[in-house]
Amino acid sequence: MKITQSQILKLERLKRSNLVNTISGIKPVNLIGTVSGDGVTNLAVFNSVIHIGANPPLLGFIIRPYKEVRRDTYENIMETGYYTINNVNEKIVKQAHYTSAKFDKDVSEFTTCNLTEEYIQNFIPPFVKESHIKIGMKFVKQIPIDLNETSLIIGAIEFAEIADQSVDERGIIDHAINKTVGVAGLNTYYSIEKIAEYPYARKEELPEF
């Protein structure tokens, strides 16, 4: 099919959202853990975690307009300055998905979605015990995207816990070992299988295509 911008704009809201959310390919699935000043923990699934840089180690994610609905994740990060990013694997994909339901503010998605809070040393927000990659994040900067009132939230990796057998001597995490899942759009989840690893590309060392 071919579709133009004006046709996209005329689509029914959910269909437009589905199309534009699935068009760029497979995305990471991460659970962001936070806690409010009142001590209520929160867990929310995000498909927009993105690498910003390695030195310093920075990750970003996109937060939707605050005015539309309550944004506990955003509020809690602003309140405490810290959050956790927990990679989602096949065993917890269903629980992860349902953290997107609009639960009341005083209940924790850890409880309603049957995931286990884990606290590592004195880091304030909770990690997801069932996750194989747990990242402790410190909020660094909010970059507003005035085109549609979203924001890019950038944080620095304070520390990370990664399942031992999944990191090799080069620092590469094997997501097949971790049974990491991907998502397209908002509701279709995919398992992954390693198919190729290529060296750093040099023009003098091109393979046969």
Add this chain to the structure above:
Amino acid sequence: MKITQSQILKLERLKRSNLVNTISGIKPVNLIGTVSGDGVTNLAVFNSVIHIGANPPLLGFIIRPYKEVRRDTYENIMETGYYTINNVNEKIVKQAHYTSAKFDKDVSEFTTCNLTEEYIQNFIPPFVKESHIKIGMKFVKQIPIDLNETSLIIGAIEFAEIADQSVDERGIIDHAINKTVGVAGLNTYYSIEKIAEYPYARKEELPEF
């Protein structure tokens, strides 16, 4: 393994890059097609294409610091105002990877990496004929990230061509049908397989976990 920020900062450069680039999970793989004012086409692989919003339909991607190396993609977008995003599938994953080699400015990655230029109507930059999802993009805004001199480049979808059999009546693109690939870090590619589709999550309709 547990690793702290100060330990990450002390890692050898490539190992640090590998770790931070693989830590957030599986990422999309897209080829960005551009053309210079002189008419030299360019194709470069990106793992940072991200959904910014559906109304208007906006996608972003991260561009690395300009000063480090030549950035043909960025220069060409600034020069012409347009680019294409072409989703990578299993048949072209090797070619896609090798577009990251530093070829001379006057040669096209379409030639060196054996991919086929496709022109759709009068859209200026080339699409990748072998891709199943081809998106014509108009540059909208560059948002500098001063923390590490990267930028978020945002564009609007002008039109898209998507393999017919892969879009359902809800607007959801099936990436298993398209044999879309994902990447972790910079060199490990994964095939995908659909494992679950869940409805819009409502707190009144929670499943058994």
